[in-house]
Amino acid sequence: MNDMSTIERGAKLSETKVSARGVNVHYGDTHAIKDVNVDISNNNVTAFIGPSGCGKSTFLRCLNRMNDTIDICRVDGAIQLDGQDIYDKRVDPVQLRARVGMVFQKPNPFPKSIYDNVAYGPKIHGLAKSKSDMDDIVERALRRGAIWDEVKDRLHSTGTGLSGGQQQRLCIARAVATEPEVLLMDEPCSALDPIATAQVEELIDELRENFTVVIVTHSMQQAARVSQKTAFFHLGELVEFGETGQIFTKPEDPRTESYITGRIG
Amino acid sequence: MTDIANVPGGPQRASTTDLVAASLKRRHRKQQRLQWIGMGAISIAFLMLFILVSSLVSTGWQAFTQTHVTFDVYVDPEEIPEDRLPRGGFDDALAASLGKMLPGVDMSDRKTARAVEGILSNGAQFELRDRVVADPGLIGRTIQMTVPVSDPFDQLNKGLIARDTPEENRRVTNTEIQWFDDLQDAGAISKPFNWALFTNADSRFPELAGLKGALVGSFWALLTCFLIAFPLGIGSAIYLEEFAPKNKLSDFIEVNINNLAAVPSVVFGLLALAVFIGWFGLPRSAPFVGGLTLALMTMPTIIIATRAALKAVPPSIREAALGLGASKQQVVFQHVLPLAMPGVLTGTIIGLAQALGETAPLLLIGMNAFITSAASSPFDSATALPTQIFIWADSPERGFVSRTSAAILVLLGFLVMMNMVAIYLRQKFERKW
Numbered sequence: 016m017n018d019m020s021t022i023e024r025g026a027k028l029s030e031t032k033v034s035a036r037g038v039n040v041h042y043g044d045t046h047a048i049k050d051v052n053v054d055i056s057n058n059n060v061t062a063f064i065g066p067s068g069c070g071k072s073t074f075l076r077c078l079n080r081m082n083d084t085i086d087i088c089r090v091d092g093a094i095q096l097d098g099q100d101i102y103d104k105r106v107d108p109v110q111l112r113a114r115v116g117m118v119f120q121k122p123n124p125f126p127k128s129i130y131d132n133v134a135y136g137p138k139i140h141g142l143a144k145s146k147s148d149m150d151d152i153v154e155r156a157l158r159r160g161a162i163w164d165e166v167k168d169r170l171h172s173t174g175t176g177l178s179g180g181q182q183q184r185l186c187i188a189r190a191v192a193t194e195p196e197v198l199l200m201d202e203p204c205s206a207l208d209p210i211a212t213a214q215v216e217e218l219i220d221e222l223r224e225n226f227t228v229v230i231v232t233h234s235m236q237q238a239a240r241v242s243q244k245t246a247f248f249h250l251g252e253l254v255e256f257g258e259t260g261q262i263f264t265k266p267e268d269p270r271t272e273s274y275i276t277g278r279i280g
Numbered sequence: 281m282t283d284i285a286n287v288p289g290g291p292q293r294a295s296t297t298d299l300v301a302a303s304l305k306r307r308h309r310k311q312q313r314l315q316w317i318g319m320g321a322i323s324i325a326f327l328m329l330f331i332l333v334s335s336l337v338s339t340g341w342q343a344f345t346q347t348h349v350t351f352d353v354y355v356d357p358e359e360i361p362e363d364r365l366p367r368g369g370f371d372d373a374l375a376a377s378l379g380k381m382l383p384g385v386d387m388s389d390r391k392t393a394r395a396v397e398g399i400l401s402n403g404a405q406f407e408l409r410d411r412v413v414a415d416p417g418l419i420g421r422t423i424q425m426t427v428p429v430s431d432p433f434d435q436l437n438k439g440l441i442a443r444d445t446p447e448e449n450r451r452v453t454n455t456e457i458q459w460f461d462d463l464q465d466a467g468a469i470s471k472p473f474n475w476a477l478f479t480n481a482d483s484r485f486p487e488l489a490g491l492k493g494a495l496v497g498s499f500w501a502l503l504t505c506f507l508i509a510f511p512l513g514i515g516s517a518i519y520l521e522e523f524a525p526k527n528k529l530s531d532f533i534e535v536n537i538n539n540l541a542a543v544p545s546v547v548f549g550l551l552a553l554a555v556f557i558g559w560f561g562l563p564r565s566a567p568f569v570g571g572l573t574l575a576l577m578t579m580p581t582i583i584i585a586t587r588a589a590l591k592a593v594p595p596s597i598r599e600a601a602l603g604l605g606a607s608k609q610q611v612v613f614q615h616v617l618p619l620a621m622p623g624v625l626t627g628t629i630i631g632l633a634q635a636l637g638e639t640a641p642l643l644l645i646g647m648n649a650f651i652t653s654a655a656s657s658p659f660d661s662a663t664a665l666p667t668q669i670f671i672w673a674d675s676p677e678r679g680f681v682s683r684t685s686a687a688i689l690v691l692l693g694f695l696v697m698m699n700m701v702a703i704y705l706r707q708k709f710e711r712k713w
Binding site: 079081084086109110112116118119121123124125126135136139175183186189190193210 | 525526597598601602607614
C-alpha cells in the first residue's frame with residue numbers, strides 16, 4: 016500500500032492502445048457498468064481495483080468481447096483497439112481474441128499435455144509452418160511464462176497435473192503463445208499462494224516489454240507492485256483513473272481514499 | 281476443549297453444548313435408520329435379481345445340452361440309389377440301422393418302424409442326406425453318425441418326463457422307454473453341449489431350434505439403430521445445447537424430446553408400420569426397418585445423455601478456448617465434445633441395450649415371423665432376440681420351455697456385456713480437470 020517505488024518507476028508515456036468511451040453494460044435489468052471512459056496505454060500494466068461486484072471483471076471481459084457468450088449481456092458505447100471499434104459488425108470476435116489474450120482467475124489448462132496446451136492457440140490460428148516451428152513457439156511461450164525450466168522435461172505429461180501456480184503460469188504461456196497485443200488478466204493470482212503470486216507478478220512485469228497488460232486484482236498491494244496505471248471502480252462506475260503512484264498516495268476522490276485505506280470494500 | 285465451557289460468558293456456550301449433545305442421539309438414530317433403509321432397498325433389489333436369474337438358470341440350463349444318439353448307419357443302396365440324389369429314403373435307412381441296435385424289434389411292422397424313427401430328430405435325415413450328397417461314395421457303406429434325438433426322448437434323458445406317470449398321460453410309451461434304456465445301455469446316448477442353440481436358426485422342432493437367426497437379426501437391427509441414432513442424436517444434442525438460442529421454441533423442443541423418450545415403444549412400432557412399411561414400402565420383418573424403429577426410440581435417450589454430458593463440462597474450459605480465439609465450433613469439437621465423450625458413450629450404450637431388449641415395436645413390423653435361416657443382409661427377413669423369446673414362449677412343445685429361458689439368459693448376457701463396455705469406456709475416457 017505504501018510502496019513508493021511505483022512513483023519512481025513511473026508510467027511510460029506512450030500512445031493509447033485501448034480506449035473506451037461511454038461504455039455501459041447491462042446484465043438483463045442490472046446496470047453493471049455505468050458510463051466508463053478509460054485509455055489504456057501501450058506497454059504498460061494497467062490495474063483495475065475495486066470492491067467485489069464493482070464491475071471491474073465485467074469491464075475487462077468487454078475488452079475481448081468475452082461477454083458476447085452471455086446471452087443476457089448487452090454492451091453499449093465505444094471500445095477501440097488501435098483506433099478500431101471492436102464492437103463493429105465487421106470485427107470477428109475470433110480475430111479480436113487472437114489479438115487480445117486472456118488469463119482467467121482460476122487456472123484452466125486443457126486436460127491435455129503441456130505442449131498441446133501451449134500449441135493450441137498457434138495451431139488454430141496457423142502460426143506455425145512446421146513441427147520445429149511449433150516447437151520453437153512452444154518453447155518461447157513457456158520461457159516467457161517463466162515455467163520452461165520446470166516443465167521442459169515433461170512437455171508431454173498432462174497440464175492439469177501441475178501445481179496451481181505452475182498451472183497459472185502455463186495458462187499465461189498459453190495466452191502469450193498466440194502473440195497477442197493486449198493481455199487481459201482476471202485476478203490471475205487469487206487462487207495462488209504467496210510464492211506463486213510473487214512469481215506471477217514478476218512475470219507480469221516482464222511481459223510489459225512486449226504486451227499491453229490489463230490486470231484485475233483484489234489486492235491493492237499487487238496493483239501497487241505491478242502496475243503503472245490504476246483504475247478504481249466502485250458500484251459500476253470508474254471513480255478514478257491515473258498513475259498508480261498518484262492513486263495510492265494522493266487520491267483525488269474521497270471514495271478512492273476510503274477504499275485504499277480500507278474503509279470501504 | 282472442555283475449557284471452552286468455563287470462559288467468561290460460559291453459561292450460553294455450555295447450554296449450546298448440552299443442546300447439541302441432547303440432539304446428537306436423535307440425529308445419529310436418524311442417520312442409522314436411513315442407512316438401514318438403503319441397505320434394505322438394495323437387498324430387496326438383489327433378492328429380486330437373484331430370484332429372476334436363478335429361476336431362469338434352473339429351467340434354462342437344460343437347453344444348453346442336447347441328447348444325441350450315436351450309431352452305425354448302413355447307407356442302403358436300395359433306399360438311397362445314387363441316381364435319385366438328393367432324393368432318397370434317408371429316414372428309412374436311419375430307422376433301419378437304429379432298429380438293429382434295439383433287441384427284439386420287428387422293423388417289418390410299419391407302426392414299430394415309425395416309432396423307432398421317432399426316436400431320432402427330424403433333422404437327422406437331412407444330416408445324412410447332406411453327407412451322402414457331398415460324398416456319393418458312401419452309398420453301400422456303413423458310417424457312424426451322431427444325431428440329436430427328438431424332443432420327447434431329450435426330455436426323458438434330462439429327467440423332465442417322470443417315468444412313474446401313467447403311460448396314457450406320458451409322451452413316451454413304455455416300449456419307447458425300454459428302447460431308450462437299451463440304447464443307453466449300449467452306450468449310444470450322449471449329452472454334449474448344445475452348439476445348435478447358437479449355430480442353428482429357428483425350427484419347428486425344439487431339438488433343432490437355435491438362436492442364430494435371432495442373433496444375426498438383432499445384430500443388423502442394432503447396427504442400423506446405432507448408425508442412425510448416434511450421429512443424429514449427438515448432432516441434435518450439440519445443436520440444442522451449444523448453438524440454439526434459448527427461447528420458447530427451444531424450450532418447446534426440449535419438452536418434446538423428453539416426452540419422446542417416454543412414449544411407449546408400441547407406438548413407435550405402429551408409426552414404423554405406417555411410415556416405413558406403408559409409405560416407403562420397405563420390406564416387412566427386415567432388421568433394417570427394425571433398426572430404424574429402434575433408432576426412433578434410442579435417439580431421445582442419446583440426446584438427453586449427450587446434453588447432460590455437454591452441460592457437465594466445466595465452463596472454464598470453454599472460456600479458456602474462447603479466450604485463445606477459438607471459434608465456437610472449435611471449442612465444441614476440440615474441447616467440449618471430447619470431454620463429454622464418456623457420458624455420451626455411456627448414454628449411447630444404455631440406449632442400445634434398451635433397444636436390444638425392445639420387443640413390442642418389432643412385433644408390429646413383423647420381426648416375429650417364423651424364419652428358418654439367418655439373414656444375410658439387413659433387408660432379409662429375420663427375428664431378433666426378444667421376438668425369438670416371444671415366439672418360443674408361445675410354442676407348445678415342451679423343449680421350448682427350457683430354450684425360452686436359455687434365450688433369455690443369452691439376451692441378459694449380451695445386456696450385461698454392453699453395460700460392462702459402458703462402464704469400461706466411462707472409466708477409460710474419464711479425465712480430471
